Amino acid sequence: MQLNRKGFTLIELLIVIVILGILAVAILxxxxPIEQIRKANDAGKRSxxxxxxxxxERYYTTFQAYPWGAAVPTHVLANAAGAGVAELAAKNEVKPEFQRRTNLGLLYVTQDTASLVHVCFLPESATSKAVASFTSACDGTLGTKGAVGNCICMPE
Incomplete structure (x- = not known):
């Protein structure tokens, strides 16, 4: 008597499911994905x-002063949301919508000299932390690349 076999056995299905599970874990x-989200957040802050x-820089070129006057002394963190962003928007240097960005509260501004400003942020992703080379004070001075607490500053 010959049996017509038209399906898979339970063992065959379990083996396929286990293999797919192993592949899914390896791919994930x-x-x-968490590191990818952190990289995307860092890219947004960098932008x-x-x-x-x-x-x-455009504001300084036009008015020969920064929008905060003397409120941001040398090598002191200043939350970028209060560092003249409203003045920049009023003078059309940034769009008014820029003031409402969530990343704005995570950026810090330091004025190193009369005409040199850095805008810094603390990176989230391991990749960005490995290349961050500015000191933990985010003051625009170089430290040891990859040290804990280092910032990424613009200009680099």
Whole structure:
């Protein structure tokens, strides 16, 4: 008597499911979605830092002063949300929507000299932390690359 076998056995299905599970775990560990989210956050902060720095430089070129006057002394952190961003928006150096960005509260501004400003942020991703070379005070001075607490500053 000959049996017509038209399906998979339970063992065959379990083996396929186990193999798919192993592949899924391997792919997720290689991609590391949390690290990818952190990299995306760092890219957004880097972009906002560069945009804010460019706006400060344009403002300085036009008015020969920064929008905060003397409120941001040398090598002191100043939350970027209060460092003249409203003035930049009023003078059309940034769009008014820029003031409402969530990353703005994570950026810090330091004025090193009369005409040199850094916009800094603390990186989240391991990749960005490994290349961060500015000191933990985010004051624009170079420290040891990859040290804990280091910032990424614009200009680099």
């Amino acid at each position: 560990s290689a991609i590391n 906002d830092s560069a945009e804010l720095l460019n706006a400060y």
